Amino acid sequence: DQQVKQNSPSLSVQEGRISILNCDYTNSMFDYFLWYKKYPAEGPTFLISISSIKDKNEDGRFTVFLNKSAKHLSLHIVPSQPGDSAVYFCAARGNAGNMLTFGGGTRLMVKP
Amino acid sequence: EPEVTQTPSHQVTQMGQEVILRCVPISNHLYFYWYRQILGQKVEFLVSFYNNEISEKSEIFDDQFSVERPDGSNFTLKIRSTKLEDSAMYFCASSDNLRYGYTFGSGTRLTVV
Numbered sequence: 001d002q003q004v005k006q007n008s009p010s011l012s013v014q015e016g017r018i019s020i021l022n023c024d025y026t027n028s029m030f031d032y033f034l035w036y037k038k039y040p041a042e043g044p045t046f047l048i049s050i051s052s053i054k055d056k057n058e059d060g061r062f063t064v065f066l067n068k069s070a071k072h073l074s075l076h077i078v079p080s081q082p083g084d085s086a087v088y089f090c091a092a093r094g095n096a097g098n099m100l101t102f103g104g105g106t107r108l109m110v111k112p
Numbered sequence: 113e114p115e116v117t118q119t120p121s122h123q124v125t126q127m128g129q130e131v132i133l134r135c136v137p138i139s140n141h142l143y144f145y146w147y148r149q150i151l152g153q154k155v156e157f158l159v160s161f162y163n164n165e166i167s168e169k170s171e172i173f174d175d176q177f178s179v180e181r182p183d184g185s186n187f188t189l190k191i192r193s194t195k196l197e198d199s200a201m202y203f204c205a206s207s208d209n210l211r212y213g214y215t216f217g218s219g220t221r222l223t224v225v
Contacts, residue, residue: 036213042219043118043205043216043219044155044216046215049213089155097160097167097168098167098168099160100147100214101157103154104153104154105154
C-alpha cells in the first residue's frame with residue numbers, strides 16, 4: 001500500500017541553501033496534509049500542515065506547497081540549517097476520521 | 113511545552129508473553145492514538161481513541177491488541193500474546209484538534225525474542 005510516497009530516501013544540502021522535500025499521494029480522498037520531522041530516538045515532531053483547499057502555507061523558514069491536480073506536495077526549508085538534519089515524513093489524512101497515512105521519510109542532511 | 117510521555121523506553125519480552133505499553137497524553141487533549149514503526153519501514157497507524165472508545169483501527173490492530181484509558185491520565189496498549197513480528201517502535205500520540213497535528217511521544221522500542 002503506497003498511498004503516500006516519498007521517492008527520495010535522502011537529500012544533502014549546503015547550509016544556507018534551500019531544501020526541497022517531495023511527497024506524492026494517490027488517494028484523492030485525502031483532505032489534509034502534514035509534515036513531521038524526526039530525530040533518532042525521538043517521536044515525530046509536527047512541523048507544518050496544509051488543507052486541501054489551499055495551495056500554500058508558510059511558517060517561518062518552512063513552506064508547504066500542494067498541487068492537487070498532480071497529487072503532489074513539497075516542503076521548502078529556507079535557509080537550511082545544520083539543526084534541520086533529520087528524517088522528514090509527509091502524512092495525509094482522509095476526509096473521514098483522524099488516521100494519518102505516512103510516507104516512508106526522507107533523510108535530510110544539511111552540511112555546514 | 114507539554115509532552116506525551118511513554119514508558120518504558122525499551123522493553124524486551126519473550127514470544128507469547130503479554131506486554132503493556134504505557135502513555136500519558138497531554139492533559140487537555142481528547143484524541144489518543146497508537147502508531148508503530150517496524151525497523152526500516154513506514155510509520156503505521158494502529159488505533160485512535162476518543163470519548164472512551166475506539167474510533168478507528170487498522171488491519172494491524174487485531175484481537176491480540178487492545179487499548180484502555182484506565183484513569184484520567186494514562187492510555188495503554190496491550191498486546192496479549194506477542195509475536196516476533198510485533199518488534200517495532202510504538203508511538204503514542206494525542207491531539208485536541210488535528211488541524212495543528214498530533215503530538216507524539218518518544219516511543220517504546222519493543223523487542224520480542
